[in-house]
Amino acid sequence: GAGVSQSPRYKVAKRGQDVALRCDPISGHVSLFWYQQALGQGPEFLTYFQNEAQLDKSGLPSDRFFAERPEGSVSTLKIQRTQQEDSAVYLCASSFRYQETQYFGPGTRLLVL
């Protein structure tokens, strides 16, 4: 079946601009995760959904970051008033159940100028 998809694959934003990153998880996967990956580093957790409920948002770096998954499927990560330090690859992952293996999408590479 289809894997996790993310769009856009690349996004260039001017500092101060709002951006929205989309994730389509594998069909039937209950759990959805967002991670931020700086260049040459390991991904860092941002937030976690179980169905439509956001159960953990402890990794969101500031209140400019907001994520939603209103119908328990597609998720959107929104970054308001982007800053240069927001430049990174944003990875989405989904799993069938909590603590099951997570499958990753290709990521969205965000560059803030």
Added chain:
Amino acid sequence: AQTVTQSQPEMSVQEAETVTLSCTYDTSENNYYLFWYKQPPSRQMILVIRQEAYKQQNATENRFSVNFQKAAKSFSLKISDSQLGDTAMYFCAFIAPNTGKLIFGQGTTLQVKP
């Protein structure tokens, strides 16, 4: 705090040879899951192998196997018969119990040379 440490930033191996990537982790939990993921250049993260902490038997997947030492909190990855397509960044990761989120190490860049 739960942490994952990969002490080898870069490694190289000749094609067809064997290489071992190191990983240590820190946790006070007894039940958890460990993973190795592979991230080729500019490509997406894919699962290499998974190990449940309650299983004493080391996981294997074709040319990939792990040496899981629970008491030492060590989880190394052995790649046998290395192939050019194994060139990638490898991440060791740990699922924190009761949260489900992955905690990643810093990664090891592996170069397979022809």
